[in-house]
Amino acid sequence: MDALSIAAASGMRARMESLDMLANNLANSGAAGFKADREQYNTYMDEGSWGLESNSALPVVETKWTDFSQGTITPTGNSADIALTGNGFLTVTGPNGPLYTRNGNLKLAADGSIQTQEGYTIPRKDGKPIKIDATKPFEITPEGMVRQAGQDVEQLPLANFDNPQQLTKLGNSYFQQADPKTNAAKPALSLQVHQGKLETSNVSAAEAAVRMVSILRQFESMQKALVLAGEMNRRSVEEVAKVTG
DSSP states (O other): OOHHHHHHHHHHHHHHHHHHHHHHHHHTTTSTTOOOEEEEEEEEEEOSTTSOSSOEEEEEEEEEEEOOOOOOEEEOSOTTOEEEESSOEEEEEETTEEEEESOOOEEEOTTSBEEETTOOBOBOTTSSBOBOOTTSOOEEOTTOEEEETTEEEEEOOEEEOSOGGGEEEOSTTEEEESOTTTSOOEEOTTOEEEETEEEOOOOOHHHHHHHHHHHHHHHHHHHHHHHHHHHHHHHHHHHHHHHHO
16 A cells, blocks of 8 residues: 555544544533543654555554543532532542542432432442431531531532543543552542532534544545555556556
């Protein structure tokens, strides 16, 4: 395969990865606490593994990263909902250990435990679920303290990380520690809690739609380049055949 075809095919593959990422961002633009995925393009210097004569720059998506910028805070009127501002996450008890989220769309179970919509409980310091009297009103302070009848019940487990980019992104706006030894959770000291509100997704649907159109145009241009390269190769073969015939 010639260098033009390889570069065009590599660029098309990179744009397809970007389109998948943008489609996922748009699909979650209405999900509370969702954090957008971003990509960084770069060129990879091939050293002959593609059959090229010399090092050639191939366009690829070098890295994917999560944009943890703040989403908009919107009132819901539901006292079980919380929005977070600042750096950090709410810790919940997942099926296989702790999970971390910015989605504060919570609910009270019949037994008084505070849960996510998926049924994951909010743990106390001893790991047991935080529970309150589900028949009585409660409040959550800006520092994350759950209070009822004028008494402190339990502090919400708010965590932060030195390098949030090392977290593994899961579905439903959850994150998981990829390596607790090198990126251990620590208290989120600057995080503030807003009861009765939710943090919206930080995806700008309009921006994502514009980027999608731009990437589609880039993909079409590279597709045309690939077709042109094929046509040039075909003509080269035909001309050689004429000369040697």
